[in-house]
Amino acid sequence: MGRPREFDDTAAVHAAMEVFWRKGYEATTTQDLCESTGLGRGSLYNAFGSKRQLYEAALRRYSVIGPQGQLEILERPGSVKDRLRALMVWCVDVDMADPERRGCLAINAAMDASGRTSEIAELAHKQFVRLEQTICHMMAVGQSSGELSSERSPLQAARFFQSAYYGLRVLGKVTDDRAALLDVIEGTLSAL
Amino acid sequence: MGRPREFDDTAAVHAAMEVFWRKGYEATTTQDLCESTGLGRGSLYNAFGSKRQLYEAALRRYSVIGPQGQLEILERPGSVKDRLRALMVWCVDVDMADPERRGCLAINAAMDASGRTSEIAELAHKQFVRLEQTICHMMAVGQSSGELSSERSPLQAARFFQSAYYGLRVLGKVTDDRAALLDVIEGTLSAL
DNA sequence: CGACTTTTGTACAGTACGTTCCAGAACTGG
DNA sequence: CCAGTTCTGGAACGTACTGTACAAAAGTCG
Numbered sequence: 003m004g005r006p007r008e009f010d011d012t013a014a015v016h017a018a019m020e021v022f023w024r025k026g027y028e029a030t031t032t033q034d035l036c037e038s039t040g041l042g043r044g045s046l047y048n049a050f051g052s053k054r055q056l057y058e059a060a061l062r063r064y065s066v067i068g069p070q071g072q073l074e075i076l077e078r079p080g081s082v083k084d085r086l087r088a089l090m091v092w093c094v095d096v097d098m099a100d101p102e103r104r105g106c107l108a109i110n111a112a113m114d115a116s117g118r119t120s121e122i123a124e125l126a127h128k129q130f131v132r133l134e135q136t137i138c139h140m141m142a143v144g145q146s147s148g149e150l151s152s153e154r155s156p157l158q159a160a161r162f163f164q165s166a167y168y169g170l171r172v173l174g175k176v177t178d179d180r181a182a183l184l185d186v187i188e189g190t191l192s193a194l
Numbered sequence: 195m196g197r198p199r200e201f202d203d204t205a206a207v208h209a210a211m212e213v214f215w216r217k218g219y220e221a222t223t224t225q226d227l228c229e230s231t232g233l234g235r236g237s238l239y240n241a242f243g244s245k246r247q248l249y250e251a252a253l254r255r256y257s258v259i260g261p262q263g264q265l266e267i268l269e270r271p272g273s274v275k276d277r278l279r280a281l282m283v284w285c286v287d288v289d290m291a292d293p294e295r296r297g298c299l300a301i302n303a304a305m306d307a308s309g310r311t312s313e314i315a316e317l318a319h320k321q322f323v324r325l326e327q328t329i330c331h332m333m334a335v336g337q338s339s340g341e342l343s344s345e346r347s348p349l350q351a352a353r354f355f356q357s358a359y360y361g362l363r364v365l366g367k368v369t370d371d372r373a374a375l376l377d378v379i380e381g382t383l384s385a386l
Numbered sequence: 387c388g389a390c391t392t393t394t395g396t397a398c399a400g401t402a403c404g405t406t407c408c409a410g411a412a413c414t415g416g
Numbered sequence: 417c418c419a420g421t422t423c424t425g426g427a428a429c430g431t432a433c434t435g436t437a438c439a440a441a442a443g444t445c446g
Contacts, residue, residue, distance in 0.1 A: 044407085175315070190385075396437100396440105398437075
């Protein structure tokens with residue numbers, strides 16, 4: 003009971019997520035958050051408590067919608083290598099097409115010293131582990147079908163791939179050299 | 195002529211670098227910089243102009259002292275693989291030993307949206323290219339000696355390694371799992 | 387020594403920050 | 417329709433921020 007909310011919580015968190023993604027934690031002001039969500043300060047603090055808690059909520063939302071694009075690519079038909087390549091190429095395309103170079107919010111949150119509390123680090127880590135497991139499963143499938151080399155365990159192969167993948171996104175932050183990024187992709191895939 | 199500086203410019207930039215490294219650009223205050231350098235605001239602004247310019251100076255200083263440890267490891271005797279392994283293991287050790295998880299300042303600067311001007315991105319990019327070239331040279335040596343596979347070009351191999359290396363440092367920001375990081379290392383090396 | 391130049395510390399300006407507070411609005415259950 | 421509850425928008429608060437002003441200090445050169 004009481005007066006009902008005039009806004010949609012999820013939409014507000016989503017709008018906040020976009021700002022944090024673009025500017026990082028510290029550089030995002032409460033004013034930015036009010037403008038992007040369309041809420042007054044009262045509503046914002048009443049609903050989310052603090053800038054920090056809203057940041058956590060934004061990261062949790064990212065953990066829901068962020069992997070959707072990834073998973074959609076990885077679940078397409080085709081060989082394991084082709085699907086992993088598609089994932090990486092897609093990231094390159096996204097990064098190169100974005101003049102702001104926002105990259106991946108989970109990685110940004112993991113790297114951003116100002117916003118990194120143990121909770122934030124844990125949220126980012128969880129997403130890392132989730133990707134690791136997804137890839138690990140694919141590696142196991144590829145190995146048992148004979149497509150991939152079995153000299154490494156699936157887990158080791160997954161961790162190796164994941165690392166190259168994150169490195170790719172770091173490089174994507176500062177380079178325009180698509181060919182260099184494609185080198186990374188082909189180098190990574192030929193190692194599997 | 196005029197009154198001489200009472201402080202050492204390099205030492206001041208170094209102190210500033212440590213703060214930016216620990217807290218990131220936006221979260222570092224001019225007060226922090228005064229305290230860490232021991233300078234008053236007057237001296238600080240007289241000598242460096244602005245927080246942003248000091249940040250650039252700090253990153254330039256990092257580009258001098260940061261690679262020293264890396265190069266020292268890579269120039270030691272031994273096979274190419276052993277030296278690359280030593281580099282990665284050293285990074286894992288450094289990251290795990292640091293409760294603040296400062297990581298690599300060049301990577302942090304590349305990722306930090308708040309401090310990333312085109313100049314900063316370029317400075318970070320330059321360091322990335324420098325490492326790429328160093329590794330590329332090692333790859334060429336390893337390939338011509340027969341130690342490493344020649345199925346990839348040295349440049350492609352270097353870019354691939356570099357990417358895995360950066361990914362390793364991203365993972366090192368949020369995990370305590372040394373075994374996972376060692377998996378990355380061995381997975382990367384076995385691909386060369 | 388004395389004109390000139392640069393550095394130093396501090397006080398200050400002006401703004402912007404995260405958060406709290408509150409009066410009134412909007413709704414519910416009785 | 418009234419008492420109770422929650423939400424809203426914005427004003428208000430205290431603090432902290434980057435950057436400037438300036439007078440005194442500490443040198444140099446003739």
